[in-house]
Amino acid sequence: MPQLPALVVTLLLTVALPFSVIAFMARGDKAAIKTALLGGATFFVFQYLLRIPLIRLLSSQSLSFILFSQTQPVLYALVLSLSAALFEEGGRYLVMRRLVRRYAFRDGFIFGVGHGGIESFLLVGLPTLALIISPMELSGALVLISAAERVFAMVIHVAFSLMVMQSVKNRRIFGLLAAFALHTLVNFITQILQVSGYPVYVVELFILGFMFFMLGYIIYIRMKETDKMKKEDAA
Numbered sequence: 001m002p003q004l005p006a007l008v009v010t011l012l013l014t015v016a017l018p019f020s021v022i023a024f025m026a027r028g029d030k031a032a033i034k035t036a037l038l039g040g041a042t043f044f045v046f047q048y049l050l051r052i053p054l055i056r057l058l059s060s061q062s063l064s065f066i067l068f069s070q071t072q073p074v075l076y077a078l079v080l081s082l083s084a085a086l087f088e089e090g091g092r093y094l095v096m097r098r099l100v101r102r103y104a105f106r107d108g109f110i111f112g113v114g115h116g117g118i119e120s121f122l123l124v125g126l127p128t129l130a131l132i133i134s135p136m137e138l139s140g141a142l143v144l145i146s147a148a149e150r151v152f153a154m155v156i157h158v159a160f161s162l163m164v165m166q167s168v169k170n171r172r173i174f175g176l177l178a179a180f181a182l183h184t185l186v187n188f189i190t191q192i193l194q195v196s197g198y199p200v201y202v203v204e205l206f207i208l209g210f211m212f213f214m215l216g217y218i219i220y221i222r223m224k225e226t227d228k229m230k231k232e233d234a235a
Contacts (some may be wrong), residue, residue: 018117039114048093112158
């Protein structure tokens with residue numbers, strides 16, 4: 001059984017952290033809370049209810065898909081990456097265009113935290129709770145690595161959400177296409193590293209490096225909005 005401190009830290013990072021960030025940024029703003037919930041609902045519907053069951057169905061019922069996955073691992077990884085980007089970024093775009101009414105930096109940020117937060121809760125938070133309730137032999141270090149990866153992913157989801165929101169706000173497709181391409185790229189490289197047998201720390205270092213790259217975009221959008229607000233105040 002993983003050491004209890006590792007499980008507690010994991011729950012803090014995958015459950016408490018996203019909820020705390022949302023609570024802090026919303027601060028009683030009902031519209032912001034709604035945006036965060038929409039972000040979470042986007043992942044839950046488009047990934048958890050639509051894409052994942054579709055992949056599972058094909059993997060169990062389609063002989064050609066099963067053969068393809070076993071004989072063409074690189075192309076299979078590409079298909080999985082493209083489908084993840086299509087469902088998540090396409091879902092983001094549809095939800096933002098139809099249901100989100102504000103397109104400020106905070107709205108894109110909190111949408112991304114909601115999206116990444118529900119993902120971290122479903123993929124890591126719930127299994128961690130299961131480990132506490134029903135202990136089993138598992139490395140505490142591995143649990144912490146999974147938690148760290150979810151934090152990296154949340155930052156990346158914030159950046160993708162801001163990209164898509166910029167696309168909706170400015171009515172330009174570039175932001176959506178950029179989010180789709182980068183989402184596909186990070187998923188594809190991650191899967192290739194995994195199937196190629198690279199150590200887990202190599203995979204996580206890649207995701208960490210990509211996170212810092214996307215963090216630069218988040219900072220850029222924030223600075224851009226701040227400069228615009230200063231100009232408007234000075235006018």
